Amino acid sequence: MSQRQCDFNSTTYTQTSAGQALYRMIGYTDKKDISLTDVMGYTSWAFRINIHARTVNIAGPYASLSWGDVFRQGMMNLGFTCKSIGEPNLTPPTPRQLQEALLFVQSSIDTGIPVMAWDLFVPEFGIIYGYDDSQQLLNCKDTAEDGLLPYHKLGRGRIGELFVLGVTDTFEVDEIAALRGALDMVLDHAFNHLPRHDEEPYRNGLAGYEAWIQAFRSGSVEVVGNAYNALVVSDAREYAYRFLAGLSEKSFNELPVTQEISRLALAAAEHYREVARHLAEIRTLFPFPQGGTPNDPETAGMAITLLEQALAAEERGIQQLQVMHRVLEQYIS
Amino acid sequence: MLLHTEQSKEADLAAIEDDDLVDLAKTGDHPAFGELVRRHRTKAFGWAKKLTQDPFAAEDIVQDALIRAFLHLGDLVDTQRFMPWLRTIVHNLAYMKLRRGGPYANEMPFTSYSSQMSPPAKEQASASAHHWDSIDKVLDSLNQSVTNKQSYDPVTIIMRKEMLEGIHDLLHCLNKRERAIFESYFFSQLRPAEIAAMFQTTTSNVYNYISNSRRKVQQERIKVQITGYLKTRRELGLPVAKKLASPPY
Structure with a gap:
């Protein structure tokens, strides 16, 4: 797309990877017809801005937030109950937290819905949509790559912190x-x-x-x-x-x-x-x-x-x- | 005749100075270590009893301390440091026991790891393999004694057994020197400066060794955790693999 022009026609891709990941996840649920535009609006991500007053650094868009709370609250507006594990704390998961996250990811995928996760291949949000215990590999897609991630790398990406969020229930809104x-x-x-x-x-x-x-x-x-x-x-x-x-x-x-x-x-x-x-x-x-x-x-x-x-x-x-x-x-x- | 030889050997050992005994023990001479233990057991027991006010707890602490002393003996550079060092171990163990209301009563390192690791690699160089063997033997015999001991409740025994097995498995990912320094830090909680003096290296090197060792142990812990988790999944008959369609956008 030309950068100068507004691209009011793009309806399936956003530069807000959080919105993109939520939208991708929703595509596997009984509410798969919800548009990316509604995801961005009802979860408030279309209206957000967070700027570092000295540097305008790259961490801005997702800094200062309690991810679990903001995503869960936003998804409630769309009729989803969500659960999350981990937070942005610059700390890689303990072995136990990793196990808890793997169990949650695999259980979600078993129900047919991927989970959203942070920092899979790059420090952006993506989704995990498959697993293979025999290879210890996860199928993941984020803004950089659609590929395989070893189990032990979950929460140990470029930043080294764990966050996964999955849909646990849907309801009429x-x-x-x-x-x-x-x-x-x-x-x-x-x-x-x-x-x-x-x-x-x-x-x-x-x-x-x-x-x-x-x-x-x-x-x-x-x-x-x-x-x-x-x-x-x-x-x-x-x-x-x-x-x-x-x-x-x-x-x-x-x-x-x-x-x-x-x-x-x-x-x-x-x-x-x-x-x-x-x-x-x-x-x-x-x-x-x-x-x-x-x-x-x-x-x-x-x-x-x-x-x-x-x-x-x-x-x-x-x-x-x-x-x-x-x-x-x-x-x- | 045999009895006579042993008796005379014991008498010989009794005449040897502490420093020489430590040197002998470092070469793997078990009787020399035994003599050191005999000599210092009473003193160590005295320290421990003073701290815990409990003869049974003190006995446990001394046993632990001496085993730890044996584990580290091969790496002690300065034999003069044997006694102060043993004393530090006894103190730390006693405080740990007091804090926790019993050995590791509420908090236990490595308890959550099942021992699913493959057997240690055999390709170690012969010198270090020998060193490892001896530590393995000590851990094995510790393990045995834990199992046979009746004075602890079963939960304590299991926890302790798991800890020992865990340490045994996890330490195999470190090289000899990293392992010795990590153990010093982990078991004895000595300050890096003290460890540096003991191993004749610089404090910053010790920090590097410790952080490097921690990282390796951490990686190993994760491997162990995942292996255990996957084993549980198999036992529960959970799916081995599932892949949803790749998202279209």
Whole structure:
């Protein structure tokens, strides 16, 4: 795809590997018709941004989060109960944890559903969809490779930490409750700082744009990390636009609240389309993985202008979503 | 006649100084080690009893300490260090016992590993193979004595037996020197500086050996765990392999 252009037509691939892995997993369940756009929207991944205010480093998108909680909560909005083992703690699993994870992975695959896992071939999310005890090998697919991984390598990839998540049950979701659940997550992410155990200056939501601008101003931007964040966040916002545009056409069982949701979703979608356009230009300035020259003052100046425009548009989008959230709350209560 | 020879040999040993006995014991001379044990058992028992206030616990500790002393004897460079070193082992064991309310009562290294490893590789160089044999023998006899001992409850016996078997299996992945240093650290909990002095090397080398050994032991532990897990899967009749269709996107 051309990096400069928004690619509003891609519906089966996202640069957010977490969303991609969840989507792949869902493809094996009784809800396999759920679109990637809905996965990105209802799990909140289309709306996320997390930026290191000094370096814009490559760890941003998945830093500061309790993965298990965020993925489980997001999947609930789609009608899935999930279980996870492990967390991002930079610590390889003990032999016992590895055994527990293998048992969970194999049991899930036996039921016909792969599991999502972190750092299989590269530090991104992928899925494990097969196993062979006689060879002690797992069939895995992530953003880099579709191949075989030895049992003992699970949780001992490039980073050396274990995380697996699998679907344990599915249930019928109420569309209104699901949307409200998604907006709970999106608005929480937009406004509330994710606490950390260390002092690393990661900022999420609207503050994430300000952190990004601050990093450009200080000239301390990591070239590859910056390009990676531009790629992930710009792609995510394209899904945010598509999700909201799709929402505006949903019938919600002909409920009276439908018209109001439709109007607000359409307005929000326009703002997110604008966010996506500005971010696509950022992506063009700093193509991944070469990354361009983010610390060159002139380029940084252009980037700052684009980020300010993206932030302003996202603020307007978030305002619409806040109104929608209030409407849903009133409707539910 | 035979009796006479043994008696005179014992009398000879009694006349030898500690340092010379340690040197002799290092060459694998069991009577010399026996004499060392006889000489220092009382002292070691005294230390242990003072710490634990329990003659039975003290007896166990001394036995453990002496076996550990024997395990390490071949690597002791400075014979003058034998006594301080034995004392350290006795102290550590006693504290461990006090902390845990019994030998390894609640916490047990290596207990979770079944002994599914293949037999040790035979391709070791002859010198090191000899060294390994002797440690293997000590572990075997320890194992026997654990099984025969009636004073512990069965759970303790099993746990202890498993620990010994576990150590036996796992240490085979290390070379001789790594193993000796790892054991010093693992069993005696000596400070790296003390180990360095004992093995005439630098502290940073000891750190390297320890971290290298830990890594190897860790890899071996994982192998053992997976092997045990797969054995259990087979016993439970769980599927051996399953592959879902590769995801299309």
